[in-house]
Amino acid sequence: MAEGRLIACGVVWAEAAGLLPTPDAVQGALERLGVHFSPFDMEAALAAGACWRRHRDQSGRRERVATDFLIGAHAQRHADRLLTRERGFYRTYFSGLRILDPSATQ
Numbered sequence: 001m002a003e004g005r006l007i008a009c010g011v012v013w014a015e016a017a018g019l020l021p022t023p024d025a026v027q028g029a030l031e032r033l034g035v036h037f038s039p040f041d042m043e044a045a046l047a048a049g050a051c052w053r054r055h056r057d058q059s060g061r062r063e064r065v066a067t068d069f070l071i072g073a074h075a076q077r078h079a080d081r082l083l084t085r086e087r088g089f090y091r092t093y094f095s096g097l098r099i100l101d102p103s104a105t106q
Contacts, residue, residue: 007038009074011067038078040070048073051093064089072097 008016008030017026030037048069055064072094075082081098084090090099 006033006035007079008035009038009040009044009071009078011070011074013037038074040074041077044073044077045070047077055093069093 013026013030016030017023020026020029048066051073052064052066052069055069056062068089072082072090076094076097081100082090082094083100083102085101085103087099087101090097
């Protein structure tokens with residue numbers, strides 16, 4: 001677990017890469033924010049798949065994609081909290097994960 005250290009999995013880095021013009025710009029921006037790359041491991045990937053299957057079995061819809069579950073499972077395994085505005089979704093499927101909502105009033 002990366003207590004006190006900001007980490008992001010490959011999905012988050014890929015999303016940032018879609019917003020910035022070059023790989024160097026992505027790496028520079030995330031490094032300036034103090035965010036470190038943290039790869040997936042097999043346990044997080046398998047946990048994400050199990051949660052995604054549960055979601056499809058319960059809802060009957062595919063309103064979520066596997067990447068949503070990869071982010072949650074990675075955070076639950078490697079971090080002590082997740083920064084997201086999607087509190088309900090992550091609390092439902094990753095109940096042990098502390099959620100920080102940047103839009104919530106403090």
